[in-house]
Amino acid sequence: MKILYYLKHAFLETIPRFLFDFRKRSLEKTYTSHNYWIQSRVSYYCKLDSNFALNNEFTKVSDYRRKGYTSYYFDLKEFLHYFPKSYRFNYYFGDETHIESAPTLFKARPIEGDNVNSVLFKLDKRRHFRFVEDLLSFSDKKDAAVFRGAVTQPHRIRFMQEMFNHPLVDAGQSNNSDEHPGWQKPFMSVEEQLQYKFLICLEGNDVASNLKWAMSSNSVVVTPKMKFETWFMEGTLQAGVHYIEVEDDWSDFEEKIQFYIDNPLEAEKIVKNAHDYIAPFKDEKLEQLVCIKTLERYFELSGQLEKK
Template identity: 65%
Template sequence: MKLFYYFNYLALKLTPRFLLNMKKRKLERKFENSKQYVAHRVAYYLKHKNEFDLSSRATSIAGFKHRGQSQYVIDLMSVMAYFPSHFRFRYHFGDETHIEDEPTLFKARPIDGDNQNSVLMKLVKYRHFRFVEDSLSFGEKQDVAVFRGAVTQPHRIEFMQRMFGHPLVDAGQSNPSSGNPEWQQPFMSVQDQLKNKFIICLEGNDVASNLKWAMSSNSVVVTPKMKFETWFMEGTLQPGVHYIEVADDWSDFEEKIQYYLDHPEEAEDIVKHAHEYIAPFRDEELEQLISIKTLERYFELSGQVK
């Protein structure tokens, strides 16, 4: 699968731009009836409404050179291929969530505050935008909330301190732990995690990487209030509609989980709404068009598209 991902990028690099322009027009015709939805998504990712100037720190597409972080490079340059090589842009790769002083392309940004200079692009999609086909209904799953992941950040450490060993929680640390060796639990595949009614999604340096596949399952996501967002528009997700929101200190976890165990029809409604939210993100051609249109708007506002 990953080999196919890299092969597609190499094929794209060899495609003449006039053929890519034809492909773009074809996508525009296909989604003609979705223009309003596409415009809404673009406006969410790029919040600027007025023109702006890029500083000398901007790089051109032709002059772009970045070592390492190949998935960032592939995902960004796969969209840049649709534009003239002299067009310029600012970018930051990695789990960066700071705000620059001019519009800059990022994978993630803070949900709250003035974040308009962080322009979201769909980056590291091979890792973050995975979806599952879940063969178990919510009712067939175990009455447990599961977590598996690295525990390095303070909020993840606090979660393990409070919730490890809780009768409704199966929590396990995936990275070595010298201070709390009992936190290290055996590897659990995604398919095994799906045997549980609730999947705990904890933000790391930015968003929770398991959020997308968890929302595509028939389990219900459990998370404290989200602080960061990506192309997935986490800031638009609603507690009680798309996921179960618990307090930062997990003090109301048991009460909320028990409520949905006692009211499974409401949990199944959350699953239904989560699937409805996920649906557009599973349409690869629609996603491609929105990515192109986001960059097109960026280049328009920076005075590069006349």
């Protein structure tokens, strides 16, 4: 798969610019009826409502080079092909959520506070935007929740301290730990995790990397209130509608999980809502157009592209 990934991006380098223009027009024609929805997403990713000035720290498209973060680099480069090489932009790669002083392309940003200068783009998508075909119905799954993942951040450590021995949770740490060796458990595949009715999604340095595939399953996501968001627009997800929200100290976990075990139809409503939310993100051509339009808006506001 990695070879195909690199071959795809090598091929994109050989395509003349006018073919990218043709592709863009074709996508716009295909999704004419989606214009309002596309613009609402673009406005969410790029919250800027006024023009901004460029400075010497902005990178020219022609000078954009790979410096680590390979997936980030290619995920952005794929759509820079649609714009002139003289255009300039600011970007920041990695699991970082600080706010820059100038409008900057980021993978993630804080949901609350002044986050206008963080313009969200679809980065590291091979890791984050994975979906599953779940063959098990909610009713056929185990009456318990599951978690597997690295436990290094304080909020994940707190989760393990509170929930590791809970009878309704199968929790396991994937990284080595001298401090809590008992928390370590063998690797559990996605297919194995799908045996459980509830999937615990914990934010890491930014968002939970398993959130997208978990919401595409027939299980229900369980998480404390989310603090960060990405291209997936986590800030628009609603507790009790798309997922089960628990307190940061997990004090209400058992009460809420037992409610949905006793009321499976309510859980299945959440599963359906989650699937409905996921659906547009699974339309690859639509996703491509939204990516193009987001960069287009960024370049408009920087005064490099005339507004249409």
